[in-house]
Amino acid sequence: MDQPAPYKHIYFPITGLHKLGDLLYYEGPILSWFKDDLQHNYLFYWIDYNQSSNRWLIWKVSDENIYYYLNGHVSLRDLILVEDKDFVFIVDIDDNLSFTKAFPLAIRHVRPELLPAEKSYYKLNMPPFAKALMDKYETSDNYYKILMKKQSIVFNISPTNINFARAVTTHDAGSFLSRLTRSLNGFIEESFWKKYRDIIQSGSDYNRFLNDAKAILAPRLFGLRFGSFEVLVGIDTVKKIDVADFTDWQHSVLPDYEKDVVDVDYNDTGQLQVIAEKYSDSAREKIYEPYIKIINNPHYNFTIKDKADKIVRAYRRVAKEKEDIVVPPKKERIDEMPKQKKFMNLVVEVTEGQDVTEINKKLLQSGLLFSEQLDEVHLHFDNVAAANARLRFKSPIRFTLSLVNNIYTAYVEDLSFYLENPDKGSLLRNLEAEIVALYKISRSSDDNDPIKMFFDAVVDSFEEIQ
Amino acid sequence: MEVVARPALKYQALIDQQNLSIKCPDSSCAQVDMTVFRWVKADFSDGQSFLPNLIYDFNRGKPPRKNADEDFKCGMCALSFFDTLESAGENVEAIGGPEKIKRLLGYTHVAQGKIESTDGLASSIDEHGHLLFFEFVGVVLEPKFTVLSAL
Numbered sequence: 001m002d003q004p005a006p007y008k009h010i011y012f013p014i015t016g017l018h019k020l021g022d023l024l025y026y027e028g029p030i031l032s033w034f035k036d037d038l039q040h041n042y043l044f045y046w047i048d049y050n051q052s053s054n055r056w057l058i059w060k061v062s063d064e065n066i067y068y069y070l071n072g073h074v075s076l077r078d079l080i081l082v083e084d085k086d087f088v089f090i091v092d093i094d095d096n097l098s099f100t101k102a103f104p105l106a107i108r109h110v111r112p113e114l115l116p117a118e119k120s121y122y123k124l125n126m127p128p129f130a131k132a133l134m135d136k137y138e139t140s141d142n143y144y145k146i147l148m149k150k151q152s153i154v155f156n157i158s159p160t161n162i163n164f165a166r167a168v169t170t171h172d173a174g175s176f177l178s179r180l181t182r183s184l185n186g187f188i189e190e191s192f193w194k195k196y197r198d199i200i201q202s203g204s205d206y207n208r209f210l211n212d213a214k215a216i217l218a219p220r221l222f223g224l225r226f227g228s229f230e231v232l233v234g235i236d237t238v239k240k241i242d243v244a245d246f247t248d249w250q251h252s253v254l255p256d257y258e259k260d261v262v263d264v265d266y267n268d269t270g271q272l273q274v275i276a277e278k279y280s281d282s283a284r285e286k287i288y289e290p291y292i293k294i295i296n297n298p299h300y301n302f303t304i305k306d307k308a309d310k311i312v313r314a315y316r317r318v319a320k321e322k323e324d325i326v327v328p329p330k331k332e333r334i335d336e337m338p339k340q341k342k343f344m345n346l347v348v349e350v351t352e353g354q355d356v357t358e359i360n361k362k363l364l365q366s367g368l369l370f371s372e373q374l375d376e377v378h379l380h381f382d383n384v385a386a387a388n389a390r391l392r393f394k395s396p397i398r399f400t401l402s403l404v405n406n407i408y409t410a411y412v413e414d415l416s417f418y419l420e421n422p423d424k425g426s427l428l429r430n431l432e433a434e435i436v437a438l439y440k441i442s443r444s445s446d447d448n449d450p451i452k453m454f455f456d457a458v459v460d461s462f463e464e465i466q
Numbered sequence: 467m468e469v470v471a472r473p474a475l476k477y478q479a480l481i482d483q484q485n486l487s488i489k490c491p492d493s494s495c496a497q498v499d500m501t502v503f504r505w506v507k508a509d510f511s512d513g514q515s516f517l518p519n520l521i522y523d524f525n526r527g528k529p530p531r532k533n534a535d536e537d538f539k540c541g542m543c544a545l546s547f548f549d550t551l552e553s554a555g556e557n558v559e560a561i562g563g564p565e566k567i568k569r570l571l572g573y574t575h576v577a578q579g580k581i582e583s584t585d586g587l588a589s590s591i592d593e594h595g596h597l598l599f600f601e602f603v604g605v606v607l608e609p610k611f612t613v614l615s616a617l
Contacts, residue, residue: 025594026505026571027519027546028531028538030561046570049528076562095529117563123556125593 012089012102014042014058021129023070023122031076033066033129041066044091045080047114053092053100057110060085067137069122070130073307076120081107118309148222152234153258154307155180157300159228168229172299179290180233184219186286187257188235190279195249212241217253230305261291262304266318272325281328289327292318341406343374376402385465386436394460397435401427414454472497473602475586477518480543490540491600494590497583502547502597503554505573505617510608514572518543526572544589544598545607551576551614553595564617579611 016037023043024031032044041061048055059080061069068074080088088110092101126134157176159168168176192210200206216236223232235254240246260278265271279287295302295315304313347370348359380396399412408427411418415438421427439462442452475481481490506515514522520542523530530542548554554576558567568574581588585605589598601607 024557024561025596026557026561027522028542030531046531049570051527052529054529054531076560095532097532113565113569116561116566117559119559120562122560124560124595127593 011104012091012099014089017042021127023127023130024124043079045076045116047090050092053094056091056093057088057114058091059088063133063137066130067133070126070134072121072123074121075118075309076116076122077118080110080115121307148220148234148236151254152222152232153254153262154223154230154232154305156225156228156230156303156305156311157294157297158303159300160298166228168300172297173229176229176294176297176300177231179294181219182290183261183287183294184233184235184257185214186283186290187261188214188217188253190283190287191249191253191256195245196243199244209241209243213243213246213250216241217250229300261287263313266292266295266326267316267322269322269325272322275326284326285328292323292327296323341403343377343401343403345372345374345377346370375404376400381432381435384432384435386433388465389436389440390463390465391436391439392460392462393458395458397458399431415451473584473604476601476603476605477521477543480518480520481540484536484539484543486536486540488536488540490536490543491587491589491598492537492540495587495598495600497586498588499580499582500549500588501578501580502549502599503551503576503578503614504545504547504611505554505558505567505571506575506577506611506613507573508575508613508616510611515577516545516607516611518545522572541598544600547581547588547597547599549591549595549597551578557594557596558617567617573617575613575616577611577613579607581607581610585610 014036017034020033020035022029022032028046029044030046034042034044036042041063042058043061043066045057046054047057057080061079065074065079065082069076069079074082085107087104087106090101090103090105090110091099094100155176157168157172158166159172189210192213196206196209200209219233219235221231222234224230236250240250260275264275275284275288296317302315303311306312346364346368348364349367349369350356350359350363377400378398379401380398381393382396383390383392384397385391397412397414399410402409402411407420407422408424409418409420410427410431412431412435415435417434417438419427419430419434421430438451439455439459442449442455445452447453475491484490504516510516514525517525520530532538532542548557558564558576561567564574581599584602585607586599586601588600591597
């Protein structure tokens with residue numbers, strides 16, 4: 001094979017092939033690595049045999065893809081099928097190492113049974129003759145990407161509705177990434193807090209270092225696949241900031257996230273209680289709420305895969321009572337509360353005799369002289385009415401109407417009582433009814449009764465209404 | 467000191483046929499006691515599960531996968547073992563899966579056995595967990611091995 005013998009009916013234009021070594025071997029070579037006279041890589045993969053020859057599949061491979069293969073990131077099958085070439089060569093080699101047949105073949109025409117299995121990952125130790133490529137690659141710019149990819153987590157969402165094959169909508173993909181980012185960022189903040197709250201004394205230093213750390217550790221995409229929607233998400237473990245033990249902490253973040261957030265059965269009460277004890281309410285809200293929202297999204301199924309494309313965790317929807325263990329019930333947020341009502345005292349210039357109901361926006365804009373926000377106002381009744389009775393006063397009955405936290409309170413100092421109601425109309429109706437009722441009771445009271453004395457002083461007339 | 471002569475190799479004639487210019491087996495090969503694993507057929511009764519590759523391929527009418535390297539030619543006269551079950555499994559996957567092994571090599575199962583110093587000479591274990599074994603005359607390996615599982 002080192003010096004292929006010429007053969008008149010073959011088409012094999014690659015020259016100067018020399019063998020670096022066998023990447024796979026079992027009682028003979030199975031996958032061999034060659035270079036041509038231009039130092040291009042060619043792999044020979046044993047695919048078949050007959051009585052006179054062994055048949056090999058030969059194709060050109062980039063340094064980068066060999067590196068990925070030898071590091072276990074891509075399978076041998078993917079290395080063959082990767083769409084960076086139009087064809088491969090099929091070559092028959094006989095007992096004398098002569099090429100007896102050689103022809104190009106479109107990769108789509110290679111019979112599937114001749115290809116290696118999906119999981120044909122290289123998990124073996126690196127052969128010595130690959131060291132030069134490893135050394136070259138690990139000092140290249142691309143090494144950063146490769147290194148990060150190695151340490152990333154593979155998240156996959158696959159649509160529940162397969163009417164559109166396995167295409168995930170951009171909306172779902174977007175919200176998925178957004179929630180995953182929120183969860184990871186929440187975890188980074190929490191982890192930084194636990195690690196450095198006692199180490200970094202100054203609040204401003206703490207915030208500066210936290211921001212630096214978050215900039216470095218911002219979750220990044222190191223791989224995408226669109227069959228379903230699959231992302232390899234990692235965080236940097238190379239760049240540094242000048243804080244004690246930063247490297248150790250930095251390396252621990254993603255594995256800890258994997259352990260405490262990803263590798264969790266969210267329907268196992270025991271596991272959820274451990275989380276509830278380990279993380280504060282606010283931390284759980286930041287970390288777990290968005291993650292559970294991803295799990296519970298009805299549009300897709302959420303799984304975690306290993307680097308060999310095997311599903312290692314398929315999440316089931318999280319029951320509400322389980323979710324409540326991890327995610328604290330939401331407190332009413334300020335922006336969800338009803339708007340606080342206030343009284344406003346306005347001084348507006350109007351025409352004499354003008355009906356106040358005619359005061360409109362235009363008049364307020366042109367004639368407003370003064371405005372003041374008030375917690376209470378002083379009002380009065382000239383008469384009150386209740387069921388079947390009306391009281392008219394010669395002197396008005398005064399009361400104070402206050403408004404606190406959207407609750408109206410009417411206080412009638414002269415009669416020493418107050419009423420509360422969130423609805424102003426109801427409060428005033430009840431207030432009138434209460435005054436009428438007190439008046440009726442007072443009619444049978446002693447003359448010295450202060451209530452009776454008060455009504456005697458202010459009431460002009462009382463009439464029963466039929 | 468009494469020098470005990472090493473037993474002759476079972477496939478010395480096959481080695482001789484290769485006309486090698488190197489020592490085969492090389493001097494690093496040694497008599498060892500160890501547990502090893504081998505891809506085999508489910509049933510040993512056809513006598514094809516413990517043969518050097520050159521003979522095994524010849525018996526099934528298949529040309530050997532050769533290269534010009536003399537170490538390689540020497541190795542074709544030995545049996546292949548793996549040092550652990552994991553190595554045996556990882557090599558199955560790396561090579562292309564059980565179906566590939568079955569179709570091209572004819573093996574369907576993995577067996578475990580214990581080789582003893584009186585059985586032959588073992589090479590050092592390579593980076594794939596693979597080693598070569600040159601049997602001594604009179605050694606029969608089949609009874610020493612038990613099939614563990616399908617590949």
